[in-house]
Amino acid sequence: MAKLKKYWFLIAAPVVILMAILLAARIVGAMDYHHNDNDFFTFWLAGHLVAHGGSPYDPAQWLAGYHQFEIGFIPNPAFLYPLPLAMLLTPLGRLPLPAAYVTWVTLSELMILASLAILLRLQTNPRRKLFFIPLLAGIVLFRPTILTLTQGQVSGLFLFALVWIAFLWQKGKWFGGGLLLGLLALKPNLGFIVIILVAIWLLRNKNWKALGGMLLSGICVLVAGLIYNPDWVVQYLQVGSNKLSETFGGSPTVWGLGALISHNQTTATLIIGSLAGLLLLFGFFRASLPARASLQPLSVLALAVCMTLLVTPYTWTYDQLLLVLPLSTLILTMDRNGVRFPLAASLFLGIDVLVVILLFFDALLQVEILNVLVPLVVFGLCLRWLPRGGSASDHGNLRDLRPESVGRD
Numbered sequence: 001m002a003k004l005k006k007y008w009f010l011i012a013a014p015v016v017i018l019m020a021i022l023l024a025a026r027i028v029g030a031m032d033y034h035h036n037d038n039d040f041f042t043f044w045l046a047g048h049l050v051a052h053g054g055s056p057y058d059p060a061q062w063l064a065g066y067h068q069f070e071i072g073f074i075p076n077p078a079f080l081y082p083l084p085l086a087m088l089l090t091p092l093g094r095l096p097l098p099a100a101y102v103t104w105v106t107l108s109e110l111m112i113l114a115s116l117a118i119l120l121r122l123q124t125n126p127r128r129k130l131f132f133i134p135l136l137a138g139i140v141l142f143r144p145t146i147l148t149l150t151q152g153q154v155s156g157l158f159l160f161a162l163v164w165i166a167f168l169w170q171k172g173k174w175f176g177g178g179l180l181l182g183l184l185a186l187k188p189n190l191g192f193i194v195i196i197l198v199a200i201w202l203l204r205n206k207n208w209k210a211l212g213g214m215l216l217s218g219i220c221v222l223v224a225g226l227i228y229n230p231d232w233v234v235q236y237l238q239v240g241s242n243k244l245s246e247t248f249g250g251s252p253t254v255w256g257l258g259a260l261i262s263h264n265q266t267t268a269t270l271i272i273g274s275l276a277g278l279l280l281l282f283g284f285f286r287a288s289l290p291a292r293a294s295l296q297p298l299s300v301l302a303l304a305v306c307m308t309l310l311v312t313p314y315t316w317t318y319d320q321l322l323l324v325l326p327l328s329t330l331i332l333t334m335d336r337n338g339v340r341f342p343l344a345a346s347l348f349l350g351i352d353v354l355v356v357i358l359l360f361f362d363a364l365l366q367v368e369i370l371n372v373l374v375p376l377v378v379f380g381l382c383l384r385w386l387p388r389g390g391s392a393s394d395h396g397n398l399r400d401l402r403p404e405s406v407g408r409d
Contacts, residue, residue, distance in 0.1 A: 017110065024105035027149055028098065037073050039318075040152020044100050045069075046079045046086035047093025050228070056086050057235035069097060078239045083225040083232040085154075085186040105149055108156035112139060112148075112324070115156075115163040119328040122170055122298055125336050131345060135328055138348025143355045147318035155321040158187060162194075162301055162325055169210070169297035177297075178202075178213025185218055188240075189315055190322070193308040194301075197284065201300050204289050244314055251315050252371035254280070260369045277311040280379065287387050299333075299386040302326035306379035310372065317371050326378050327351065333385050351378070 033041060045065045046056040054061045056079030066074050079086060086093075092100040116135055120128045139145055148155045161180050168177035181198060184191030195214065202210045225232045249259030249269050258272030259265075284307050288295050295303070305322045309315060327348050335344040351374060358370045 016113070017106075020106045020109040020113075021102070024102045024109060024149075027105055028101045031101075031150060033101070034070055034072060037075060038071075038151060040101055040104060041066075041069070041071055041097070042076070042079065043085075043089050043104075043152065043154065044092055044097060046081070047089030047091070049093070050083075050086045051090040051093040055229060055235075056083070057229075057232065057239060076239075076243065078235075080239060080243055082186055082188065082221070082236055083229055084221045087224060087228065088186065101152060104152055108149055108152075111156040111160035112145065112321070115160050115324060116328065118163045118167050119325065120332075122166060123332045125332050127335060127341070128332060130341070131328075131331060131335070134345040135331065135348055138327070138352055139324055141349065141352045142321070142324075143352075143359065144318050144321040144323070148321050151318055153318045153321075154187065155318050158184065158190065159322050159324055162305065162322065166298040166301050166325070174207055174209040175213040178210035178215075179217040180213075181210070182214040182217030183221065185221055189312050190308050190319060193312055194304045197304040197307055198300060200285075201288050201295075248313055250367070250369070251313070252317060252320075252369050252374075253312060253315060254310055254372065255313055256367075256369035257372050260365075260367065273311075280307060280310055283379075283383050287383055295386060298325075298329055299382075302329045302386065303379070303382055306375050306382060309375040310379065317368060320371065320374055323351075323375060323378055326382050330378065330382055330385055337385065347381075 031038065045062070048054075049056045049061060049065060056062060059077045062078050063074065092104060095103065113136075116132070116139060120132060120135075144155065147153065161184060165177045165180045168174075168180070181195060184194055195218075199211060199214060202214075222233075229235075249255055249264060249266075253273075254276040255269060255273040258269040258276070261272055262268030284303050287303060288300050302325055305326055309320055309322065331344050331347050334347070335341060354377065355371070355374060358373060362368055362370050
């Protein structure tokens, strides 16, 4: 039977990869990325400039790149992300733009699919295989998935990193998971908040190995950028602060909701957003920090993802692809706790319907803010169900969280 499974994988893997390539080619072929807003060119150009010794924070080089490759829409005057992310993307930057675009969309598809497979593997629920098709259908129809692939965003990479962190920690590989956790800082608007929330939980459990790995990878990211450009932190902060000041209150977060309610009055936006954020933070800590709390790595990451999408000052709908992690965890937990299979299995599709309804009202209001209700609903459901027990495999590793056993890796 083991050999059969091995050969089945060897047959299925090339077929899946080929299908992913064909789908990516079709997506890219349908995109008019020379004249419309497209995020992938931003990442490709940053990698291209670094690969050729340039700086993605130099406005002259950045604009020259847009003109050189005849990209008519220029959304930003420079790269909006940390320099080490551009360094990570240099292999794509060395490829011709169309080939790089197809390659990245293909990798994104495979990372999303691999994330689902790993999330199901983390569960010991005997019916987990029955949820593969409903979850896959929910992911395929999820608007953030579509936006991630068509825009060439990096959300698939960060989803895969989060899932892999959960996998490593569930296996007791705390230091390795901590290393990956630190790398989430490559996208600070999401990564920093996840890192802080999870680090507090790790500190509460005295998990020094995971914290050490997180600090080590964070330092390596910082130093790698400084070696290439000693001024990159200052340049990045200047670009990032300018972008935040332009977009604050327009994102699908509690800040955007505050701006919508207060008709963009700055003081009221800050008050509403702060109060909502504190209330959500109370819910997160109440579920994860008490000594009696049974939340395990996968569940804590699920709650941290929802929190981040709700309170970060800058995020857009494609970032909500990260909800694949909490939704998958939530659905399997609900099934294990007695919720009928049809109801649990249809939850992701129900979220897809909610997204479409919100899109209609967003279009009427000409905003993107109402999408904040998606992570809010998922967060509420997670607070309701996850404290009743994380994945069954988590319970099998409760001893890994005790201070005397945290040291092993």
